[in-house]
């Protein structure tokens with residue numbers, strides 16, 4: 516097909532000219548101009564969409580918040596907030612239900628089916644969430660520990676193989692390992708084992724399962740979703756690849772708990788099956804991004820790395836002593852490292868949009884952007900400094916708004932997998948640090964600078980040198 520650049524230019528110019536009255540209206544006559552914000556974003560929806568397609572909107576919005584304050588108009592009908600007090604107003608409960616409805620343009624019918632908790636309306640989501648809660652209860656999570664540890668051991672074994680030419684004689688092959696890749700493998704294995712009682716074999720085979728690759732790319736596709744009519748609904752794909760439901764395992768996995776409660780809630784089989792997609796989609800990539808971020812921040816701060824090494828290696832005399840109960844409770848410094856990672860590197864940095872309807876019926880889209888909120892100078896002292904101490908009552912950070920960090924959201928539509936994600940992160944970090952001395956490859960300098968976001972951070976390769984611990 517041949518293009519005609521002159522015709523394209525003419526069409527662009529004509530449509531821009533035709534829209535000038537609308538741009539003027541948006542800037543000066545619209546009901547929202549009382550909210551501050553850059554005119555270059557407020558005149559049309561196009562600039563924000565462009566930045567989102569480019570994966571860089573978080574940086575532009577942060578600059579706008581630093582200049583204009585805690586509420587910024589970022590498109591004609593769109594406001595961004597960063598005050599900690601607004602979390603509850605936007606996402607919390609009101610009269611036992613979600614305070615505000617989800618924005619159907621983001622939660623559209625190409626993203627996920629409306630029988631997933633993410634897209635179900637507030638009333639329909641209640642029984643699904645109730646059925647999920649029993650699967651995510653602290654008791655059933657503790658029941659998953661041996662499964663998680665089994666996967667961690669498999670991962671450690673593969674990392675040793677990658678690191679050592681001859682493991683018994685400790686002959687290293689002096690090759691850095693792409694850590695991010697292995698963490699993704701492990702998180703997809705753990706989440707699918709948790710969800711369906713069967714892992715995907717990513718760590719064992721050292722490669723992405725085909726549909727896992729698809730799920731990772733779905734995060735990018737979600738940004739382009741309006742143009743993505745070619746995508747088959749994800750849950751149908753998943754049920755094609757995972758012959759689940761009837762499979763029986765001795766260990767009560769998520770589906771075991773979920774199906775038992777779902778029956779009591781009167782949920783239909785299609786609703787039960789649809790949870791397959793959301794569980795893998797929501798849990799694997801997010802936790803992998805957070806874990807990779809945590810390893811990066813720890814290794815790039817030698818004092819933090821040393822303190823964590825000391826805490827973990829002194830607390831657990833043998834690797835078998837590492838247990839969820841102890842890893843979660845006895846290691847406050849590890850806890851602070853994880854919190855600080857979720858502040859500086861929240862896996863889903865851009866906000867989740869909700870709608871406010873005014874008396875005339877006009878809708879405004881509002882959200883809190885995690886990246887802007889967590890790196891705002893109005894919320895944190897030295898917001899770009901990775902400082903676990905800020906979670907320990909260090910005087911320097913006394914004025915920090917620590918409750919501004921809400922990577923799992925708040926309220927009735929928050930993340931039900933929060934405890935599962937935190938447990939995985941802490942267990943894996945503890946095992947890694949107990950077992951290995953680690954060092955960043957030089958190429959990782961400024962590894963996170965300019966990272967793009969398509970729903971989640973697009974992290975570059977992450978080469979790390981490993982060796983069996985010396986002390």
Ligand code: HEM
Nearest residue numbers: 632633797798801802805862867922923924928930932936
């Ligand atoms: C660090 C890791 C994680 C982060 C930061 C995170 C964050 C979030 C956030 C912000 C939401 C709300 C999204 C929205 O409103 O559209 C969400 C929803 C959800 N998450 Fe997580 N998540 C993580 C890990 C997990 C894990 C491990 C699981 C399950 C094993 C999980 C299961 C879910 C489910 C099922 C939903 C949908 C809930 C609903 O819409 O009602 N998440 N997550």
